[in-house]
Amino acid sequence: MxxxxxxxxxxxxxxxxxxxxxxxxxxxxxxxxxxxxxxxxxxxxxxxxxxxxxxxxxxxxxxxxxxxxxxxxxxxxxxxxxxxxxxxxxxxxxxxxxxxxxxxxxxxxxxxxxxxxxxxxxxxxxxxxxxxSLHQRPAGTITTPTDPESLMDAVSLLGSALQTTSPERSFPTLRGHPPLIEPGDRLRVPDRIERPESGVRIVVPPTYRDLYPVVPLAYYFAAEVVPGSAARIEGDGWSHSLEPDVERRAAEVLRQSFHFDCIARTEGFYPVDLHEREMTAADLDWAALYEAPLAERLGTYLEVPFAGIEPELPQWTLTTDVRPDPDNVESLPFVAGELSIVRSPETATPAESGPGGGVGFLRAPEPGPGTLVRGGTDAGTAAADGSDLRGADAGEADPRGADAPGDRGTALGSTGFVRPEPVETVEHAWVGDGVPLDANKATLDAYRRRLETGTVEQSRISVLVVCNDEQMREEGKVSELYGLRDMVQFDIEVRHDLTRAEMREALASDVDFLHYVGHVDDRGMQCTDDYLDLTQEDLRVNVSAFLLNACQSYEQGEALIHRGGRGGIVTLSDVANSPATKLGRIVARLMNSGFNLRTALHVAKRELLTGHQYIVVGDGATTICQSRSGIAAVIDIESNGSELDFTMSAYPNGPYGVGTMYSPTIENVSTNYSVPTDAKIHGISSEQLTSLLQLETVPVFYDGELHWSDELLPL
Incomplete structure (x- = not known):
């Protein structure tokens, strides 16, 4: 059980x-x-x-x-x-x-x-x-040839996971995980996978470039996908063009229709006061739309010009770039299940190499004395804007780490880096070849591990902090930041100066989160007796999530994913010790508060420019626990005379996905919001805010600076 x-x-x-x-x-x-x-x-x-x-x-x-x-x-x-x-x-x-x-x-x-x-x-x-359990599993696996036209038949079945075609499917618990897809010589569909008749059809040219962006729509609308010359969505008596830009138009349809479904569902089992309904510019008969069939409802939604309601739409959470390649078809159900906006770039812009072995905005400055970095050099590192971090944020007077050889610092060459086009969403994932700058490098192995549900003997969540450099032991204090919550039990172990054998044993242990502090270079992870190269050694890895807070730890982190890990945060360049320590502590507290890897790094980047030297590898939705309130929330407070302006940003998190309903627990505030809509309240008192912040430890940006709610009290 x-x-x-x-x-x-x-x-x-x-x-x-x-x-x-x-x-x-x-x-x-x-x-x-x-x-x-x-x-x-x-x-x-x-x-x-x-x-x-x-x-x-x-x-x-x-x-x-x-x-x-x-x-x-x-x-x-x-x-x-x-x-x-x-x-x-x-x-x-x-x-x-x-x-x-x-x-x-x-x-x-x-x-x-x-x-x-x-x-x-x-x-x-x-x-x-x-x-x-809020865990969801696919009903089975569809086998299909991977040419675009054949693949359309499999994509048309993703909507079989929907537990309803009513507006309530905007709740994450009523969507279900899409069936898996794997390559085969012909289409094979398990008997229990059957698409509901939604009356919606999506027509696109038979190319990966046109098909991949409509995959989330096929899932959410339970739509049949068929080949045609002009991209469009059709229902009984109506048609909505996706030309001339399928990626952009598909994203607009997803955001608009989902937003309207969240409003329409207030006419059903959940007749609540919803912020989105109060603020919408759309003049629609929501009661009639709630009762209407899906295709009719969608056709009415799409009659509303997108430009007219775009200002009221929340910032969407995730964009996933899926390269138009048949090798990526198995990732499609996972991307659809997250209701991600999908782009399918035909080309990837290589990041140019620069002085110091850096790449693009990660370019390191020329080596200088006195800055401890977490790799084999003692050079300074670069901020996101290219500036030297060897000042108040990064400088150490002593050349700590100087015992590490200075000629072994490059663990990742620039040839594998790509620079994806910027996104308008909070998070960004990349499926395909190349190491994306400032995006989650998602892998099929990691996606599949979401579904692994083997027997778990322990009920406590295990955190292992490994510090393999005595000059970095300040960050070892992150162990004090875990286990603070009274709702979840943590087993926390801190180990120093591990040998290769001990590090192998640690990686093979059933650890929910590994926080590694030390040196990494092209020889691997530094141990007391030698380096352990995860890319070369045949290792058993049972660690679920990790932070490898060391210089150029991408390749070692990617190896952890291939050998059994689910997701982790790694670095793409040299990182100076002081900002790395600060980021490590921020990430530790966020993971302890129920954030997933992608959102945790997003929040850390708001506080530290050096956060852009880090990316997520594997499944960026990985968490080690749930927050007390379910969703992951970040609060922004701005001083406004004697009162305060309050914003709560809510992020999808595990089973509390897009469409989850929430309400800030503030006296005299009863309005509900749907994730990812921000709750913005002007002119609240310090007493009201104090009552809220006492409920849970959450990150708070007070006048632009990151604090934690327990540190701010009393206001």
Whole structure:
């Protein structure tokens, strides 16, 4: 079973461990409880595990919204402060690290404090608790020839994963993971994979360059994809052109239709106050659109000129460049599942080599004395704008690391670097040959490891900090930044001065996150007795995520992915020790707070120009835990006289993907938002903000400088 439910040892209640998603949380009762297995069909919504306990209350240590439904699923009430008379109820509690449902017969009330949500029953009774992992798996694998026209038949089946064609499929839990695709001599489709009849058809010329950008649309619209001379989307009685720029027009259709679906779904099971509905310039009959078939609804959406509603659309999270190559077809279901905007560049601009062995804006300055870098040289390194970092941000008076040979510092030549076109999204991934500057180098191996769900024996999340250079031990203190959260259990180990054999053993251990601090050059990772070259050695790697905070660690990090890792952060050039230490600490706290690798690096880049010397390899969506609130949130605060202007930026994260609904817990604020829309509130008081920041440790940019919420209190 993927979910374990056990009594708490030191308090009345339960510990719930989801071994698939590496999450753990606690439920409290008003008396000691012994969970008894119960049928999963006792719940209105599907669950993976169900138990029954006798109790007079249920409490979870987070602020949550409780949805109250009758026995037939009708929504009766929704909120964090409510009371219901005697009756039979099914409750959904959101957010929680798993889907959490309760079923009981009793009147009850819901109350919240600044940290907890409590459900008090009118009498002690049997309460059935259901839990469903938020992990999603594809229903099977489609085999297909990889020429563009044949591939269209397989792409047309990606929408089989949708659990509904209603606007509610804008919720991530109702989309499902698309079936996988693998090359073969003919089309083979498992019996359980069947595309729902959506009435939508996408016509594109039979080229990879035209097909790849519409793959997310084929998935989200459950559309049939067919060859034709002019790119367009068709429904019954309408047609919408994707000419002359398929990439741009497909991105516009995805953003516009998804935005409108989030608004239309407020006419269904979730009639909430939604910011996007209040602010839209579109004058549409949302009630009629909610009831309309998908194709009719989409046709009405696309009658609204994109230019008229573009200002209200949130910044989309992810763009993925998928090179127009048949070798990349197996990555398409993963890219579609993220609802990424897709571009398919035919050419990749090589990054030019420059003085000092650097590349483009990563070019290092001429060697100078007195700057410790994390590779084989003691040269300074360059900021994103090409300036020397050997000043207040990077300079060390002592030539620490000078024992590393000065002629072995180049671990990656410039020939493999490519410079993708800039993106307008928060994150950027690259699928194909080449090492992309300032983008996530995604790989099929890493994507596939999202789906691995082998038995996990430990319920605690393991973090290993390895420091193989005594002059860099300041960053070893990052271990103090893990394990701060009371919702997740961390096992943290700090090891110094490992030998080759010890490093091999560490890489083979079941570690959720490896934070390596030390030297890397073309010989590999420095150990006390020699260098361990991950590109040459046959290693067993069980590390899931990692940060190789060392000079030019790209090739070693890529080798970790090929040998078993899922995702990591690496460097493309020499990095000076002081900013590298600062970035390492930022990333440590972000990963501890539930951010994925791509978003963690995005936030770090806002604080440090040197962040542009780092990229993500493998699966950039990798996390080691979930945040308390589910989504990954960054808060911006600007002083405005005696009041404050507040912005919460919400990022898709694991099961809390694009379309997740959230609301900042601020007094007198009840509006909901859909990820990735930013919540912007002008003129809040310091008291209101203090109450919010006490709920969870989150990154806060206060007047443009990065802080952490626990460091700012009291305001």
């Amino acid at each position: 993927s979910i374990d439910i056990d009594p708490l040892c030191d308090a009345p209640g339960l510990t719930v461990t989801d071994h698939i998603e590496n999450t753990q949380f606690e439920l409290y009762a008003d008396r000691p409880v012994t969970p008894r297995p119960s049928p999963v069909d006792d719940h209105y919504f599907p669950v993976d595990a169900s138990v029954t306990v006798e109790t007079g209350s249920i409490e979870i240590p987070r602020i949550a919204v409780v949805e109250t439904r009758s026995s037939d699923g009708t929504l009766l009430a929704r909120g964090d402060d409510l009371a219901m008379p005697d009756g039979e109820y099914h409750l959904g509690i959101n957010p929680a690290p798993t889907k959490l449902y309760t079923h009981f017969e009793s009147g009850f009330s819901v109350t919240t404090t600044d940290r907890t949500t409590r459900i008090d029953l009118e009498e002690v009774t049997d309460v059935t608790l259901g839990f469903r």
